Amino acid sequence: MATNTADVAIVGAGILGVAHAYALARRGRSVVVFERSPQAAGASIRNFGMIWPIGQPAGRMHAMALRSRDLWVEVLTAARLPHFPTGSLHVVYRADEAAVAREFCEVAPTLGYACEWLNTAGVLARTQAVQPAGLLGAIWSPTEITVDPRVALAQLPGYLTERFGVQFRFGVAVKSIDLPIVEAGGEKWQVDSAIVCTGHDFETLYPEMFRASGVTRSKLQMMRTHPQPDGWQLGPALAAGLTLRFYESFQVCRTLPALQQRIAAETPEYDRWGIHVLVSQTAGRELTIGDSHEYGAAIDPFDRAEIDDLILRYARGFLQAPALEIAQHWHGVYAKHPDKPFLRFSPAPNVHVVTATGGAGMTLSFGVAEDTVKEMGF
Ligand SMILES: Cc1cc2nc3c(=O)[nH]c(=O)nc-3n(C[C@H](O)[C@H](O)[C@H](O)COP(=O)(O)OP(=O)(O)OC[C@H]3O[C@@H](n4cnc5c(N)ncnc54)[C@H](O)[C@@H]3O)c2cc1C
Numbered sequence: 406m407a408t409n410t411a412d413v414a415i416v417g418a419g420i421l422g423v424a425h426a427y428a429l430a431r432r433g434r435s436v437v438v439f440e441r442s443p444q445a446a447g448a449s450i451r452n453f454g455m456i457w458p459i460g461q462p463a464g465r466m467h468a469m470a471l472r473s474r475d476l477w478v479e480v481l482t483a484a485r486l487p488h489f490p491t492g493s494l495h496v497v498y499r500a501d502e503a504a505v506a507r508e509f510c511e512v513a514p515t516l517g518y519a520c521e522w523l524n525t526a527g528v529l530a531r532t533q534a535v536q537p538a539g540l541l542g543a544i545w546s547p548t549e550i551t552v553d554p555r556v557a558l559a560q561l562p563g564y565l566t567e568r569f570g571v572q573f574r575f576g577v578a579v580k581s582i583d584l585p586i587v588e589a590g591g592e593k594w595q596v597d598s599a600i601v602c603t604g605h606d607f608e609t610l611y612p613e614m615f616r617a618s619g620v621t622r623s624k625l626q627m628m629r630t631h632p633q634p635d636g637w638q639l640g641p642a643l644a645a646g647l648t649l650r651f652y653e654s655f656q657v658c659r660t661l662p663a664l665q666q667r668i669a670a671e672t673p674e675y676d677r678w679g680i681h682v683l684v685s686q687t688a689g690r691e692l693t694i695g696d697s698h699e700y701g702a703a704i705d706p707f708d709r710a711e712i713d714d715l716i717l718r719y720a721r722g723f724l725q726a727p728a729l730e731i732a733q734h735w736h737g738v739y740a741k742h743p744d745k746p747f748l749r750f751s752p753a754p755n756v757h758v759v760t761a762t763g764g765a766g767m768t769l770s771f772g773v774a775e776d777t778v779k780e781m782g783f
Pocket residue numbers: 416417418419420421422439440441442444445446447448449450451452453454455456457577578579580602603604605606609610625626627695696736737738739759760761762764765766767768769
């Protein structure tokens with residue numbers, strides 16, 4: 406068997422694998438990426454494409470999200486791929502939601518967020534996509550961007566190959582790493598280092614380390630509408646009251662517990678299925694709507710109509726769009742750790758395992774990758 410060579414082997418062509426390939430290739434390293442599926446098929450093509458700094462807690466993670474967003478814009482601009490500097494709105498319809506949103510807008514600028522409170526007229530001046538009846542206002546944040554995950558993950562490998570000579574081996578699973586040799590799919594590669602970005606696959610490579618790390622899985626149900634008519638734009642990506650209890654950034658608000666208690670008492674089904682509702686728009690003008698969170702190592706292969714109904718019922722409470730019929734239902738899975746936004750460990754010399762474990766891997770990907778390659782000394 407002939408031996409190929411590269412500086413670094415990456416396992417997994419989801420966004421973590423692609424972001425690490427980009428970080429290394431920009432620094433002049435030769436890279437080979439192994440992906441067991443014919444194309445990326447994991448969480449990275451199943452998400453909203455929301456690059457969402459406002460969801461990250463103040464400090465290091467928020468700063469990493471902003472840096473990651475800038476790198477996203479850099480690579481997508483260079484690759485001529487679609488991305489939309491939409492910003493985001495968290496729209497509120499209840500007094501307890503407005504209290505949290507207003508409190509966050511008061512404290513957020515001192516913590517480094519760029520958001521502001523908008524009253525009803527201010528919201529309606531920014532979007533045609535929200536229900537005006539009962540609307541009290543919103544948190545407006547200019548820092549979020551929307552990418553099209555299916556387009557980005559399908560096209561970025563070709564760009565990295567053309568621009569930097571990164572080699573992608575699709576349909577090739579890596580079952581073991583014994584540096585300097587990586588054998589995969591009948592090929593033998595000699596490399597200096599390996600980076601394992603295998604998402605929520607904890608069973609194939611370094612299973613005992615994953616088992617010891619405290620990770621589990623989160624299953625999310627998602628939907629997509631038919632394309633909206635030409636000329637109609639979602640504008641800012643949308644979130645609403647349920648989301649205020651979901652992201653860690655809002656936990657600085659003293660008014661949050663009252664909102665959490667009201668939701669738990671009034672609509673326990675949203676807590677039971679971990680539902681909060683987000684809406685983004687794709688390059689093809691469809692709306693992506695989700696999601697729910699079911700935690701545990703075993704993923705139910707079958708989706709629950711009840712969950713999709715709850716998501717859509719809540720979405721219709723704040724979203725108005727010309728075409729809300731659902732064209733696609735699917736679920737995605739991400740690796741979940743109770744308190745770490747990402748895991749990085751070294752199971753053997755010059756081998757690094759990197760997994761996003763807080764549900765924000767799209768947002769953090771390029772920032773985490775930049776950190777990894779700095780730690781590797783590049
Ligand atoms: C429904 C949903 C919505 C989300 N929305 C957002 C969002 O809007 N914004 C955000 O920031 N985050 C979001 N997330 C989280 C984000 O999508 C994930 O954190 C991120 O995509 C994880 O990327 P990854 O590369 O680690 O994993 P994956 O995308 O799962 O990629 C791992 C890849 O490794 C391959 N692989 C595994 N084992 C091997 C092996 N042994 N050999 C070769 N290949 C292998 C797999 O086939 C897969 O393609 C969402 C997640 C889900 C599920």
